[in-house]
Amino acid sequence: MAIVVQPYLPEHEAAVAEFNQRLKAGGAEKDLVFYEHAAPGWLRPDGSPIFHQYFVAAENRVVRGGYALKWQDFWFGDGQVRSIGYYHHPLSEGIVNKSYAMVGTLLLRDAIQRAPFLYCLGMGGYDRPLPKMLMGLGWKHFAVPFYFRVVKPFRFLREMQPLRSSSLRRWGADIAAFSGLGTVALQARSILVSIQAPAVAAYEVSESGKFASWSDALWNEAKGECTMTAVRDRRALERLYPADQQHLRRLKISRNGTAIGWAVVGERRPDAKYGDLRVGSIVDCWALPGNALAVVGAAYRRLETMGMDLIVSNQSHREWCTALKAAGFMSSESNFIFAASKRLSEFLEPFDEVKPRLHFTRADGDGLPRNF
Numbered sequence: 001m002a003i004v005v006q007p008y009l010p011e012h013e014a015a016v017a018e019f020n021q022r023l024k025a026g027g028a029e030k031d032l033v034f035y036e037h038a039a040p041g042w043l044r045p046d047g048s049p050i051f052h053q054y055f056v057a058a059e060n061r062v063v064r065g066g067y068a069l070k071w072q073d074f075w076f077g078d079g080q081v082r083s084i085g086y087y088h089h090p091l092s093e094g095i096v097n098k099s100y101a102m103v104g105t106l107l108l109r110d111a112i113q114r115a116p117f118l119y120c121l122g123m124g125g126y127d128r129p130l131p132k133m134l135m136g137l138g139w140k141h142f143a144v145p146f147y148f149r150v151v152k153p154f155r156f157l158r159e160m161q162p163l164r165s166s167s168l169r170r171w172g173a174d175i176a177a178f179s180g181l182g183t184v185a186l187q188a189r190s191i192l193v194s195i196q197a198p199a200v201a202a203y204e205v206s207e208s209g210k211f212a213s214w215s216d217a218l219w220n221e222a223k224g225e226c227t228m229t230a231v232r233d234r235r236a237l238e239r240l241y242p243a244d245q246q247h248l249r250r251l252k253i254s255r256n257g258t259a260i261g262w263a264v265v266g267e268r269r270p271d272a273k274y275g276d277l278r279v280g281s282i283v284d285c286w287a288l289p290g291n292a293l294a295v296v297g298a299a300y301r302r303l304e305t306m307g308m309d310l311i312v313s314n315q316s317h318r319e320w321c322t323a324l325k326a327a328g329f330m331s332s333e334s335n336f337i338f339a340a341s342k343r344l345s346e347f348l349e350p351f352d353e354v355k356p357r358l359h360f361t362r363a364d365g366d367g368l369p370r371n372f
Contacts, residue, residue, distance in 0.1 A: 003064055003103065005110040008038045008054035015063040016056065019093065026096025034066040034091050042368070043239070049073045049083060049231075050239050055110065057092075057103050065092040065103040068366070069111060073236070076347050077227035077354070084344065085115025088122070088366040090130060104129065116343040122365040125335035140345040144316045144360055146334035147324040149300055152309040153183040159275030159309070190328050197326040198293065204254045205298045211237040211250065214259040215286075222288050226317065228348060229359035232286050240368065241284075248283065249306075253291070253298045261287030261295035264363065265303050268312070280308035284363035285320065292323035300327060318356040336365070 008016070013036070020033040035041075040052035050072045057065035067090040074084045090111075092103035112118055121144070123131045134141065150156045157163060157177035164170045176182035211234050219233040230236070241248055241264055248266040252259055264284040271279070280303035287295045303311050313329070314336045315321055325331070338360055340348060348354045362368075 003057050003059045003100075003106060005055055005057045005106055008035070008056045008066060010038045012056050012058065012063060013038055015058070015061060016066065019063040019066075019091075022093065023091070023096055028095050032091060032095065034063075034089065035068070040068075043070065048235075048239055050236060055107075057106055057110075064100050065090070065094075065107055067091070067107045067111060069115060070366070071115070073231040075223050075226065075229050075231055077357070078347070081231060082117060082347075085111065085118045086364070086366075087111045087115070087118050087120050104133065108133065112341060116341065117347075118341040119344055120339045121336070121360060122367075123335075123337045123339075126337065131337055131339065134339045137342075139339045139341055140348060140351045141337060141339040142316075142355060143334040144314045144336045144338050145321055145331055146336060147313050147315065147321075147329035147331050149311045149327070149329045150186055150309075151304055151311060153177070153186045155277060155309045157182045159277045161273045161275055193326070193328040197328075200294050200297065201255060203260065203294045203298065205302065206252045206254070207302075208250045208252050209243045211241070211262070214252070215262060218259055218261065218286055218288060222286060225289055225319070225357065226359045227354045227357040229317075230364055232284075240363065249302060251295075251298055251302060253287070253295050255291075255294075260291040261285065263295050263299040263302075265299050267306065267308065274310065277309040278307055280304075280306060280311045281362060282311065282313035282315075283368075284361045285315075289319070292319045293326050296320070296323045296327045296329075300329075314360075314362050316355075316358050316360040320359075336362075 016034050023032055035054055038054060040054065043050055043052040045051040053069045055067055055069065056063045068088050070086040070088065071083055072086065073081050075081055090104060090107045092100060092107065094101040094103050120130065120134060154177050157173045163173045213234065215234045215237055223229065241250060248264055251263045251265065253261045262285065263282060265280060265282055268279040268281050282299045285295050285299065300311050313324060314334065315324060316338065345351065
């Protein structure tokens with residue numbers, strides 16, 4: 001019986017549950033399960049240009065895989081807005097049964113047919129099967145830089161698991177923590193960075209329950225700085241960050257009563273690699289040209305007042321990368337990969353020149369509304 005990729009309907013839910021059970025029984029990672037319900041729990045199709053669709057690969061009445069497609073409007077450097085598909089959560093029974101190794105290819109092929117202008121983001125690193133497949137297909141790609149700022153050095157050294165992956169590493173981290181050397185080194189670095197950082201004019205920060213007309217003005221004034229970015233006008237922001245998502249903080253940064261930027265921040269959900277650290281995230285951000293450093297400063301200070309031990313962010317645009325470094329953030333290897341289909345890449349040539357002005361953040365991946 002041929003495997004057919006089709007929209008995920010309520011009548012598939014029992015078969016999806018059985019598919020998830022087979023993945024678990026076969027030893028797949030516990031979070032590798034497909035959506036329990038056919039109706040998206042977030043961004044349901046309702047007339048908005050930002051919405052989700054789910055698809056399953058079915059062999060007769062047995063589900064062998066599935067994927068999600070998020071549609072969203074993007075602004076391009078040529079001044080055009082285009083609806084772009086974001087391919088995520090692809091799952092294949094081939095993970096646990098080599099007889100279905102081709103399902104992953106079928107899923108991607110179906111997604112490209114539905115959304116020729118397609119991108120992937122995140123994916124967990126270049127060693128994973130999906131990015132390997134995309135590289136083989138000739139997709140344009142790069143790792144979106146990862147930045148972090150240590151707020152509480154002692155807890156960071158005691159809880160950050162990659163620093164404690166061997167007895168020697170644990171010994172070194174503990175010496176640095178209990179001797180105070182780690183705290184002194186990080187504080188000295190912070191002082192040096194602050195001395196070298198450009199001066200920032202005074203600004204005001206307010207926390208807003210929702211976005212308003214001022215965000216449209218910011219969008220229109222700053223979008224020309226990007227060669228590709230998700231539309232971030234008031235309508236899009238209210239769709240992505242509704243007021244009822246109280247785990248997110250929406251910050252408006254102003255100067256002399258005029259908005260110069262905004263940021264969305266929040267606490268990440270627990271992750272084994274961070275131990276018991278409270279990890280804050282600069283989830284999304286936007287600013288008038290030259291004001292990124294003010295927005296970054298407002299964002300990380302708000303997260304500090306919320307009690308975070310560590311603050312992280314992924315940013316692709318060169319202005320935001322520069323601002324994070326100027327604000328004392330350090331960089332580390334990133335597993336947050338952007339990849340563009342061949343059709344999408346046609347709007348991003350020459351890629352090496354266009355890439356520094358692509359604006360992608362954690363918000364453009366599949367982490368919202370909770371796993372950012």
